[in-house]
Amino acid sequence: MGGVAPKNIIIDQDFAMRNAIDEVFIRIVHRNCRWHIMKKAQEKLGRLMADDQPLNKAFKDCVDNSLTVEEFEEKWWMIVMDNEHSIGCGLWENRECWVPLYYMHDFFPFLQTTTRSEGFNVVLKKYVNPNNSLVEFAKQYTVIQEKVMVSVAKExxxxxxxxxxxxxxxxxxxxxxxxxTDNLFSKFQMEMKVKTDYRCDTLQNVSFKVGSVRGIIPKYGERDYHVQANKD
Known part of the structure; x- marks a missing residue:
C-alpha cells in the first residue's frame, strides 16, 4: 500500500478485528457489514422477515431510507411497538456502526455489504477445504487467481x-x-439517472428546493429536499 492507509473498512461484527483496526488505523471510517446484520435478523425472526411480510418492509425502510437521526429513531421505535418480537436491542445499541444514515458523508461506492467478499468465499470453498495442506491451498489459490486475472483482462x-x-x-x-468497466458504468448510469430526475428551484440566494420531476424516484420515494449551497 506504500504506507497509505485505506479510508474505509467494512467488516462483520468480529470484536478482535474491530479492536485491531481501531488500534492500527486511527483515522479510518470503520463500519459493520449491513449484509451480515440483516442476515442475522432474518435468521432470528424467521418467517417475520420474509420479503412479503410488513416487518421486513418496515425494517428495510427504516434502515435504508432514513435521512435524519430523528426519522430513523421514530421509525425504529414504531417497529418495536408494533411487533411483539424484539428486533434486537444489540442492533439498536450498535446502530452507529451499521446503519447507512451514519455514513452519509463517507464514500462507500455501490457497497452496502461485503457481497464481494462473500462471493469470493463461495468461490474459495469450491477449490479448497479445511483438510488441505498449506501447499495444496497455495496451489489452489493460484488457480483461483489465474481465473480472476482472466476475468479482469476480459473486462x-x-x-x-x-x-x-x-x-x-x-x-x-x-x-x-x-x-x-461495463458493469460498473451501468451502475453509475442508473444512479445518475435517478439523481437527475430532480428539479431545483431557488428559494433564496443560497437556499433551494429540490423535488422530483416525476413525483416518485426509485429508492428515494416522493420526498422534496431543502438544500443550502454556495453557488460560487
Missing part, C-alpha cells in the same frame, strides 16, 4: 473494443465513460 478488453452508449451529454457521464 478491460471490452472497455477498449465494446462501445457503451451514453444517455446524455452530461460532462460527468462523459468523463467516466471509457474508464469504468
Amino acid at each position: 478491460q478488453l471490452e472497455i477498449v473494443y465494446k462501445e457503451v452508449e451514453t444517455y446524455s451529454f452530461n460532462p460527468l457521464e462523459l468523463q467516466v465513460w471509457g474508464l469504468y
Whole structure:
C-alpha cells in the first residue's frame, strides 16, 4: 500500500478485528457489514422477515431510507411497538456502526455489504477445504487467481473494443465513460439517472428546493429536499 492507509473498512461484527483496526488505523471510517446484520435478523425472526411480510418492509425502510437521526429513531421505535418480537436491542445499541444514515458523508461506492467478499468465499470453498495442506491451498489459490486475472483482462478488453452508449451529454457521464468497466458504468448510469430526475428551484440566494420531476424516484420515494449551497 506504500504506507497509505485505506479510508474505509467494512467488516462483520468480529470484536478482535474491530479492536485491531481501531488500534492500527486511527483515522479510518470503520463500519459493520449491513449484509451480515440483516442476515442475522432474518435468521432470528424467521418467517417475520420474509420479503412479503410488513416487518421486513418496515425494517428495510427504516434502515435504508432514513435521512435524519430523528426519522430513523421514530421509525425504529414504531417497529418495536408494533411487533411483539424484539428486533434486537444489540442492533439498536450498535446502530452507529451499521446503519447507512451514519455514513452519509463517507464514500462507500455501490457497497452496502461485503457481497464481494462473500462471493469470493463461495468461490474459495469450491477449490479448497479445511483438510488441505498449506501447499495444496497455495496451489489452489493460484488457480483461483489465474481465473480472476482472466476475468479482469476480459473486462478491460471490452472497455477498449465494446462501445457503451451514453444517455446524455452530461460532462460527468462523459468523463467516466471509457474508464469504468461495463458493469460498473451501468451502475453509475442508473444512479445518475435517478439523481437527475430532480428539479431545483431557488428559494433564496443560497437556499433551494429540490423535488422530483416525476413525483416518485426509485429508492428515494416522493420526498422534496431543502438544500443550502454556495453557488460560487
